[in-house]
Every structure is written in C-alpha cells, then in structure tokens.
Amino acid sequence: MFPREGGAVGSNREAPRTVAEASEAELVELLHAVLPVHASAGVVLGIGDDAAVLSPSAVRTVATVDAAVEGEDFLSVWPSGYATTGWDVGFKSCAQNLSDVNAMGAEATSALLVLALPAATPVDWVRGYAEGFAAAAQRLGAARLRVVGGDLSGTRTLTVSVSMSGELPGPALLRSGASAGESLIVVGETLGRADVALGLLASRRPADRVEAWDQRARAVSRALFEPLPPLSAGPALAAIAGAAMDISDGLVRDGARLARASGVGLELDPVALQAELATLEGWAGRHASRGLEHVLYGGEDHLLLATLPEGTPLPTGARSIGRVVEGAGVSLAGEHLDERRGFDHFA
Numbered sequence: 001m002f003p004r005e006g007g008a009v010g011s012n013r014e015a016p017r018t019v020a021e022a023s024e025a026e027l028v029e030l031l032h033a034v035l036p037v038h039a040s041a042g043v044v045l046g047i048g049d050d051a052a053v054l055s056p057s058a059v060r061t062v063a064t065v066d067a068a069v070e071g072e073d074f075l076s077v078w079p080s081g082y083a084t085t086g087w088d089v090g091f092k093s094c095a096q097n098l099s100d101v102n103a104m105g106a107e108a109t110s111a112l113l114v115l116a117l118p119a120a121t122p123v124d125w126v127r128g129y130a131e132g133f134a135a136a137a138q139r140l141g142a143a144r145l146r147v148v149g150g151d152l153s154g155t156r157t158l159t160v161s162v163s164m165s166g167e168l169p170g171p172a173l174l175r176s177g178a179s180a181g182e183s184l185i186v187v188g189e190t191l192g193r194a195d196v197a198l199g200l201l202a203s204r205r206p207a208d209r210v211e212a213w214d215q216r217a218r219a220v221s222r223a224l225f226e227p228l229p230p231l232s233a234g235p236a237l238a239a240i241a242g243a244a245m246d247i248s249d250g251l252v253r254d255g256a257r258l259a260r261a262s263g264v265g266l267e268l269d270p271v272a273l274q275a276e277l278a279t280l281e282g283w284a285g286r287h288a289s290r291g292l293e294h295v296l297y298g299g300e301d302h303l304l305l306a307t308l309p310e311g312t313p314l315p316t317g318a319r320s321i322g323r324v325v326e327g328a329g330v331s332l333a334g335e336h337l338d339e340r341r342g343f344d345h346f347a
C-alpha cells in the first residue's frame, strides 16, 4: 500500500516504520527539519507554539487553501502500477497553492499544513512529503515562502490541506477585469501535460508494473505531480493584465469562469491551439492520444490564463491563444465549447 518509492508495488522490502509507531512530536520534528522554516522578516514566530506570529506587511495579503485527498486527487496505487509517493503529494500540494497565490498577482510568504494520515502511513512518507514540498518551493522560486505551522491527525483516507498566504505588491489580479478587444494569453508549460500524465497513470499496462513503461511514459507521468506554475508572471501581469486566473480544471472550464466573472466571451484561436498541441505531441509522443481534448479540457496544469489590452507586448514566456469578445462562454472556430467538460469533483 505504501512503498518507499514511486514505482512497482509488492516488492519484498522490510515493512517500513509507520506513523502509528512514531509520535506526533517526532513527526513535527521531522517536518521542521526538512521544510522551509528558517527565520524571515514576515515571521516573528513559526512552528512550535499554539499558533504562529506573523508581522503585518505594509501591502495587502492574499489567502488560499487547497486539499489533496487520496482517491479523489491522487491514487495510492494507480492502475498502471505506479505508487504515489509522499514526495509527489508534497510537491503538488505546494505548487498548486503557489499557483493560486501567483494568479492573484501576489508572492507567497507563509503556509500552514494539515496532514491527516492513516495509521499505516510510513514515517518515510511524511519525510518524502516535506522534501517534495521544499523541492517545489525551491524549483519554482518561492524564495520567501515559510511553513509556519500546521496540524497532524489520523484518518482512513489520506488527506493533505495546505493554506497559503502571500503579499500583494500591486493591484490584485482578478477574474473579473477582462474587456472585449483584449488578447487572451497563457503563461507556463504546454497545456494538456497533466491530463496526458493522468491518462498514463490511470491506464493498465500489459505488464501491470511501472517498470514496463518506456522512458518517455515515465517522464511524461511526472507532469501530474510536478506542475510548474510561472511564479514571476503573476506579480508582473498584475500591472498590465485585464483579468487572470490559474487553470486547474481545464482551459475551457476555467476560461468560462473568467468570461462569466468579466461579462465577456472568449474566442480561442485554432492556429494557436494547434501549435500548443504540436508542442504537447512533441513532448508526449503517442501518449497524447486524445489530441486537442488534452489541451482544451485537461486539468491540473496550473498555467496562468490572462487577458492583455491590445498592443501590450507579450511578457516573457507568454503566448497568445485567442481574444476577448463581447458575448459569453468560450468558442473555437465559431463553435461554442461545453464548459461542463472540464474537471468537477462532484459531476
């Protein structure tokens, strides 16, 4: 159920030490040793007391929370045979919160972590979680992020909840500011990567084990656990963009939310989307088997979607994928796209 590393399950390793055999104090100590917790200007008191003490900043604060639930957001063991690691969940839960903070135009400064764990969870899973979380903060460039506290609990379904706050140096980047005539852009990795990864992880392999995957499949499957939200783009766009949000549930579904909040329509550019698909196929090869569906409806890529007034030069890493028009909803080549097709936890 809980292998030490991602990969095949059922190998004959010695049973790992579980959280049931450790104490809460030991786990907190472990987390403290691995997570980014060192002194910083915004944190007067971090992990260790009943609550953290943060020093008020001269600028406004954004706050967000995101949960990752086993069975809903990831599987302990996927049909492909891959077993999700603590590192995977740690990286993803940090990155998806950083993405929301960034999508408001802010810079993340503090995080609180709730880990609700089944008794059989190995202590190494918790260590891996902390290492993955720290790796995401470092890789994505969240240099000011500090973990200031959290909570541990027991449960039957492994659940992680990360709350994050950040500083807003300029205006908040809202979903509601788009105007007809603006161009629609995305910033970040190619759209559809996480969806291709999800498909790979969720499909049964003939050999039924991750070792049977070719090298490309293994690399591609990482995209689900390692989203790479473009952290410098949020605060940079805040000064120039009409509206913005991060894409977590799919371009069409999230685009429709932005369109509704702004009272406009979005027209996607077929040529730009074909270019996006060509990049996706160059990366994923035959694994991008659902073509444009990955690009339009795949979730969990955590790109930034934004609108820019006409004539605004494209910021670094941004590409134009359409334009804002009068009307409602999201369309492609004159056809209205069904926004119910993205991801919904309860659909």
Ligand SMILES: Nc1ncnc2c1ncn2[C@@H]1O[C@H](COP(=O)(O)OP(=O)(O)OP(=O)(O)O)[C@@H](O)[C@H]1O
Pocket (backbone or CB within 6 Å): 066, 100, 246, 247, 248, 249
């Ligand atoms: N249980 C809840 N209680 C209060 N507000 C909620 C709750 N769930 C969602 N919301 C709020 O509803 C709004 C939309 O939530 P949604 O989860 O779609 O956006 P999001 O946080 O950007 O998603 P994602 O994390 O996938 O990027 C957010 O402002 C969120 O704070």
Ligand SMILES: Cc1ncc(C[n+]2csc(CCOP(=O)(O)O)c2C)c(N)n1
Pocket (backbone or CB within 6 Å): 066, 071, 072, 073, 074, 075, 096, 198, 248, 249, 298, 299, 300, 343
């Ligand atoms: C086992 C399993 N089934 C389905 C999915 C797909 N999925 C889960 S949450 C989500 C959108 C973002 O979530 P949120 O809006 O809650 O941040 C998507 C596309 C998955 N990752 N694992």
Ligand SMILES: [Mg+2]
Pocket (backbone or CB within 6 Å): 099, 100, 103, 245, 246, 247, 248
């Ligand atoms: Mg979001």
